[in-house]
Amino acid sequence: MTLVDIASVPDRILAPGFRARLMHGASLTIMRVQIDAGSHLPRHQHPHEQATTILSGRLQLIVGETLYDMGPGMTVFIPGGSPHQAFAPVATEALDVFTPVREDYR
């Protein structure tokens, strides 16, 4: 069992304006992301399946060629290996989940 208080997790800067805090289990990684208004996460991909849930704000996520304009309470599942990028027009908080664990971020 692992209990983590996010207050004890250091920020990891994914891109300018994207501050992430990561927590890892056996097969799951949970990532809370605070995003400054007007920030862009460049197109990237990884073999892990990802689920992104918007907690507050707004996120424009492009997966492949499809734009998802997401607000609070919306969740998108991104298959492993799918190129994606994100833009936050306003200050935004998201919760990302990955499986398997993001060993590259451990």
Added chain:
Amino acid sequence: MTLVDIASVPDRILAPGFRARLMHGASLTIMRVQIDAGSHLPRHQHPHEQATTILSGRLQLIVGETLYDMGPGMTVFIPGGSPHQAFAPVATEALDVFTPVREDYR
């Protein structure tokens, strides 16, 4: 890709006072849970790894013999097959993640 608006997901009653909304990907299930103050989820177990994050309120989670008194921003990882139960002393919102998919809830 799957985009889900939680507003479109029907409630599933896990126990009295535990209302869940579930979303499924390929290997991930995301479950938002609204819990009424004073509600108890009886001891149970499942083979899936689970990560529980408290969004608001307070949750007293017993995993095996260990009590976790959790507030906002805390995440616990529960290994597959571990018996656990929960009690919310106040109105609480949590986000649970499972891998693999909870086919029993699809």
